[in-house]
Amino acid sequence: MNLLIHNAEIFTNDEKNTLLAGQAVMIEDSRIVEVGDASAMRKKHPEAEVLDGRGRLLMPGLINAHMHFYGTYARGLALKGTPKNFHEILQMLWWKLDSALDGEAVYYSALVPAITAIKKGVTAVIDHHASPSAVEGSLDRIEDALALAGLRGILCYEVSNRDGKEISRKGLQENERYIRKCRSEKQKNPDHLFDAMVGLHASFTLDNDSLEYAAELSRTLQRGCHIHLLEDAVDEQLTREKYHADLIDRLCEYAILGPRGIAAHGIHLTETGKDILAQTGAMVAHNPQSNMNNAVGRTDIFGLLKRGVLVGIGSDGMSADLRPDVRTAHLLHKHDLKNSNLGWQEIQQMALKNNPEIYHRISGQPVGKIAPGYLADLILIDYDPPTPMTPENFWGHFLFGIADAAVNTTIVNGRIVMQNGELPGIDEAKIAAESRKAAKAVWERFSH
Numbered sequence: 126m127n128l129l130i131h132n133a134e135i136f137t138n139d140e141k142n143t144l145l146a147g148q149a150v151m152i153e154d155s156r157i158v159e160v161g162d163a164s165a166m167r168k169k170h171p172e173a174e175v176l177d178g179r180g181r182l183l184m185p186g187l188i189n190a191h192m193h194f195y196g197t198y199a200r201g202l203a204l205k206g207t208p209k210n211f212h213e214i215l216q217m218l219w220w221k222l223d224s225a226l227d228g229e230a231v232y233y234s235a236l237v238p239a240i241t242a243i244k245k246g247v248t249a250v251i252d253h254h255a256s257p258s259a260v261e262g263s264l265d266r267i268e269d270a271l272a273l274a275g276l277r278g279i280l281c282y283e284v285s286n287r288d289g290k291e292i293s294r295k296g297l298q299e300n301e302r303y304i305r306k307c308r309s310e311k312q313k314n315p316d317h318l319f320d321a322m323v324g325l326h327a328s329f330t331l332d333n334d335s336l337e338y339a340a341e342l343s344r345t346l347q348r349g350c351h352i353h354l355l356e357d358a359v360d361e362q363l364t365r366e367k368y369h370a371d372l373i374d375r376l377c378e379y380a381i382l383g384p385r386g387i388a389a390h391g392i393h394l395t396e397t398g399k400d401i402l403a404q405t406g407a408m409v410a411h412n413p414q415s416n417m418n419n420a421v422g423r424t425d426i427f428g429l430l431k432r433g434v435l436v437g438i439g440s441d442g443m444s445a446d447l448r449p450d451v452r453t454a455h456l457l458h459k460h461d462l463k464n465s466n467l468g469w470q471e472i473q474q475m476a477l478k479n480n481p482e483i484y485h486r487i488s489g490q491p492v493g494k495i496a497p498g499y500l501a502d503l504i505l506i507d508y509d510p511p512t513p514m515t516p517e518n519f520w521g522h523f524l525f526g527i528a529d530a531a532v533n534t535t536i537v538n539g540r541i542v543m544q545n546g547e548l549p550g551i552d553e554a555k556i557a558a559e560s561r562k563a564a565k566a567v568w569e570r571f572s573h
């Protein structure tokens with residue numbers, strides 16, 4: 126299908142933050158093929174379907190670098206008792222919740238935030254999934270949900286030994302199966318919506334055999350590992366107690382960290398740990414809202430960026446939108462370090478440039494820019510700037526205006542998946558009702 130978008134202010138997200146007026150974007154199938162003078166392009170492509178931007182802002186869709194779709198089912202869930210620390214939050218909430226998920230719950234807990242993501246202008250998500258009672262085929266269930274909503278994604282299964290050897294082996298096999306499936310789909314179509322990584326929970330819940338198997342998968346299938354890294358000091362402490370090793374040394378010994386892999390958080394890295402992490406080439410996903418919610422500390426994004434680490438932003442399941450985490454990142458570091466001048470350049474770089482680069486490094490797909498050859502993952506935002514908007518001050522408009530603005534239209538892979546706030550073919554009320562039914566059953570298993 127050919128689609129011509131005109132009558133929009135275009136933020137291309139190139140290195141210069143170029144803004145274009147009076148221009149149009151031509152999409153052929155899944156990719157952008159031309160950006161140029163609007164009236165000339167309308168004459169040149171009379172056959173194309175035309176989308177009138179009505180003066181809205183057209184920009185590349187946002188990318189979430191670390192997500193847990195199943196986190197949806199923690200919403201409103203009552204805990205027995207009050208967790209006293211991060212390890213207890215995992216034990217009393219997350220590990221009980223993921224154990225209670227069945228296939229139906231995996232599907233609906235992904236479908237609801239996938240729809241929200243589309244509505245909030247997120248066009249691609251890197252997810253990290255766990256459902257130890259329903260491992261096999263779980264990534265297909267998530268893929269089905271994303272495909273229905275029209276969302277792009279990189280999926281993985283979070284392997285852990287916390288439920289025993291058999292479940293960890295199943296998790297590794299689920300990663301392997303799904304990586305192979307995506308690889309075969311991408312051989313047919315490089316713009317295929319889905320890709321995969323080797324998912325791992327965290328060093329302190331993974332025995333040596335699991336790390337060795339994961340590294341082997343990563344090497345033979347050429348896909349990086351996606352792992353939580355030093356989200357809390359308990360990761361380091363229990364790694365020492367159980368495996369008698371320094372955490373970073375251990376992950377390096379098994380080649381878990383590498384240029385195609387994501388380390389989520391990295392809060393409790395030492396200075397030497399940051400140096401070693403930088404040497405591995407691993408990417409880092411910073412999740413400020415989740416870190417504040419768990420009160421686990423603050424990632425030294427400045428120290429990591431200075432060392433050349435590709436640091437992006439994720440929501441860690443706190444939100445299907447990325448913009449709340451972007452604004453939280455903007456506030457958190459200034460507040461914590463009592464310096465109101467921090468982070469302007471860095472947070473902008475992470476949200477707008479590094480997240481697409483992370484997605485590209487893993488999947489090979491060109492996303493995050495409005496230029497010929499890039500995937501047509503675009504959003505039209507109801508943003509009519511009340512003050513002059515230029516490439517130099519675009520970030521100020523993003524943080525304090527665009528971050529709160531309604532998304533009118535979302536396009537993924539050249540397909541309009543939302544227009545005027547509506548997702549064609551999606552009955553949101555029916556899906557929410559089905560989701561509540563699946564969640565109720567999960568919550569009953571949770572409290573037994």
Ligand SMILES: [Zn+2]
Nearest residue numbers: 253353389441
């Ligand atoms: Zn996470």
